[in-house]
Amino acid sequence: MANSSRSNLNEIRIECSVEFTNVRRRALIHLHQRVQLTASPTTPLQSDSPFCFLYVPSKIMARVQPHVLRLVLVAVAFVCGLVFFLDPAGITSSTLASSSALAQDYLPGNADAVTHVVLFQFKKGSSPAAVDVACAKFMALKDTCQSPVTRHPYIRSIAGGRDNSIETLQNGLTHGFIVEFESVAERDYYVNMDPAHQSFKKEVEALVEKVTVVDFTNGRFR
Structure with missing residues (x-):
């Protein structure tokens, strides 16, 4: 019974992860289209500029529509909330188990000492x-x-x-x-x-x- 529940939970997590990936992909495609439509043809981005890594994000962020940001944030919050709501004990126990296993590696003790x-x-x-x-x-x-x-x-x-x-x-x-x-x-x-x-x-x-x-x-x- 416990194994079945765990398997179902893993399937839900996988589905949520796939759905989140799809939502994020759609949001990025929409964002890219908006940037292409609104970018000025007379002021192309200078990819050879040493500050290009700063210039590109600022151009993109200036054109991001509020509803796109809200869509991404809602998707992230939904996935995180679903995982913690469905299995908070499992997450905690897994974390504690990992910490315990790590601590055991540093505990002194030798059967032949x-x-x-x-x-x-x-x-x-x-x-x-x-x-x-x-x-x-x-x-x-x-x-x-x-x-x-x-x-x-x-x-x-x-x-x-x-x-x-x-x-x-x-x-x-x-x-x-x-x-x-x-x-x-x-x-x-x-x-x-x-x-x-x-x-x-x-x-x-x-x-x-x-x-x-x-x-x-x-x-x-x-």
Whole structure:
């Protein structure tokens, strides 16, 4: 039933479009005839003039009869009004559907993305300044870690900060970082081969008492 109604509506739209085209064609023919009849033979249009594109419309518009303009405007208003009156919901829903589809193309999300969670416990006696430097270098890996193929950063995002949980379940861990990769292959390269990451691990080794690492792919529990 819905498909039949939609088909009928499409037929009506096509008929309206054809009728509007015919009305517009008749109006333009009438207009052209009026211009030819009233144009002065002693003042031909200069087609080679650089201002011809301005001169021709002004000559035509000066001779347009009011009833011709009214005819064209009425035809346009009739077609537009008929379409919106017959199917306002369809037009709105189609527009919203197109907008939604376009928005989906820009929404973040990758079924193969890997989230890499790193938790640090720094050694007692480590200076706050040294800890701050280590954390800043970790965050900088977002830019310093580069793909061996493209020579551009490949880490999707890095977030981190100091623990502020009230559950007292930290087991001594004080700083946390979340690193996101587009794929397992990128995570593997980061962990095992990336020169910037390998250098960072050596630099902070003397400061770190304990490290906990958990990786997962969102939505996969088996």
